[in-house]
Amino acid sequence: MITFRMLLRLATVLCILLTISGCWSSREIEDLSVYVGLGIDIGKETEFEKDIATQGGAYSKQNNLTATVQIAPGNSSSQKSQQSGSPASGKTSYSNEQLTGDSLLQIFRQFALRRDHPLIGHHLKVIVVSKDIAKKYGLDQLLDFVLRDNDIRPNCLVLISHHRAVDVLTSDDPSRIPAFYLTGITSNSYLSNKILDPVLLSKLDAQMQSGSSFLLQNVLNSNGEDKFSGASIFDGKTTKFIGELSQTDLEGLSWIRPKEKGGILKTYNKAGFTVVYEMKKKKTTIIPKVVGDDISFHVKTESEGWLMEDWRAPEEEEKGAYLSELEKEFAELAKQQIRQLLYKLQHTYKVDVADFRDSLRIKEPKTWKKVKDDWDKIFSTVPITYEVKTTITNPGSSTE
Numbered sequence: 001m002i003t004f005r006m007l008l009r010l011a012t013v014l015c016i017l018l019t020i021s022g023c024w025s026s027r028e029i030e031d032l033s034v035y036v037g038l039g040i041d042i043g044k045e046t047e048f049e050k051d052i053a054t055q056g057g058a059y060s061k062q063n064n065l066t067a068t069v070q071i072a073p074g075n076s077s078s079q080k081s082q083q084s085g086s087p088a089s090g091k092t093s094y095s096n097e098q099l100t101g102d103s104l105l106q107i108f109r110q111f112a113l114r115r116d117h118p119l120i121g122h123h124l125k126v127i128v129v130s131k132d133i134a135k136k137y138g139l140d141q142l143l144d145f146v147l148r149d150n151d152i153r154p155n156c157l158v159l160i161s162h163h164r165a166v167d168v169l170t171s172d173d174p175s176r177i178p179a180f181y182l183t184g185i186t187s188n189s190y191l192s193n194k195i196l197d198p199v200l201l202s203k204l205d206a207q208m209q210s211g212s213s214f215l216l217q218n219v220l221n222s223n224g225e226d227k228f229s230g231a232s233i234f235d236g237k238t239t240k241f242i243g244e245l246s247q248t249d250l251e252g253l254s255w256i257r258p259k260e261k262g263g264i265l266k267t268y269n270k271a272g273f274t275v276v277y278e279m280k281k282k283k284t285t286i287i288p289k290v291v292g293d294d295i296s297f298h299v300k301t302e303s304e305g306w307l308m309e310d311w312r313a314p315e316e317e318e319k320g321a322y323l324s325e326l327e328k329e330f331a332e333l334a335k336q337q338i339r340q341l342l343y344k345l346q347h348t349y350k351v352d353v354a355d356f357r358d359s360l361r362i363k364e365p366k367t368w369k370k371v372k373d374d375w376d377k378i379f380s381t382v383p384i385t386y387e388v389k390t391t392i393t394n395p396g397s398s399t400e
Helices: 004-020 047-054 102-114 131-138 143-147 180-192 201-211 248-254 317-351 356-363 364-378
Strands: 032-044 065-071 095-101 128-132 159-163 214-222 224-233 242-247 263-266 274-292 294-310 384-394
Touching: 004 214, 004 263, 032 131, 032 180, 032 224, 047 143, 047 224, 065 102, 095 242, 102 143, 102 263, 128 131, 131 224, 143 159, 143 214, 159 201, 159 224, 201 214, 201 248, 201 263, 224 248, 242 317, 248 274, 248 317, 263 317, 274 317, 274 356, 294 317, 294 364, 317 384
Parallel strands: 032 128, 128 159, 159 214, 294 384
Antiparallel strands: 032 065, 065 095, 214 224, 224 242, 263 274, 274 294
């Protein structure tokens, strides 16, 4: 028997279903152009733009920057895509489209004049900014619209291109979508200490707001192939590009930063044969010391790893002495990397992108409050000592 209470519950359920069934203003995914990559370069009008301008299609703007949007598959358009550097066949799994101007928002609205499917940035995976434009404008300027736009999620990756960003977002492999490929490389950090922790848009925004200098991963491109290599340094006050760290510098940085990362050290034995150590565990402690107005740091790093490769000829040395000698050599190599990194940070660029400031802020908050506004300058004069201990926990079957 159906009761009044049952009817009331049924009516409530129907009301809920009607409420959540959809939004009246929603649009089907097939009617949208989902872009997954954004490239920002020094302004350079495309042939399409130049031709349209001669036909009276120009509008008031300065050609300060060129934006490249990488549109994911599954979007059809009555308009032919303007691809940059794609194979002659045009059979790629993505399309790159470019427009030039002095406002990212205005550029995005201009796309509405040439596409029947509007752009949507809900699934933006990566933003690539060219080094050249990052020297000219601060990242806070270049990414101002991106940070304000609610359509763009704050978890997209930010990278720096050594040359033009559009080249990094272009692949000769028709099955590869560069935006997805680039984000995938970041997951390899457990294999290499030459890869920075991913800097997402939300983290970058916090770094710029703090006024602290910071690093962004570099990506190089050659003939449609991309490679992570080194990092770009950005001044905390101007948010402009001021220099670069090499792959070796990033290895040195990994010994200073607390987070564990994979990595290798390579040396040569007395006979000139290659010997390789792979780090499996690492513990780093940064100890700040404050005496009056004088600040100093001591870095203590301990690493455990495996002897993964040894090209040596058969020797009669005792295994224990041989391994002990290698441990000292690997530790010295790590110290050389740290030494090279610190020289660049303190004397060449005079910025703290190794996060010494965090140790000082946490352990000596009163001192940090005094020096934080001029920290980069002070950091360049601060004495830093360091010690590294490497232990071979697995010598490999060849030594048994």
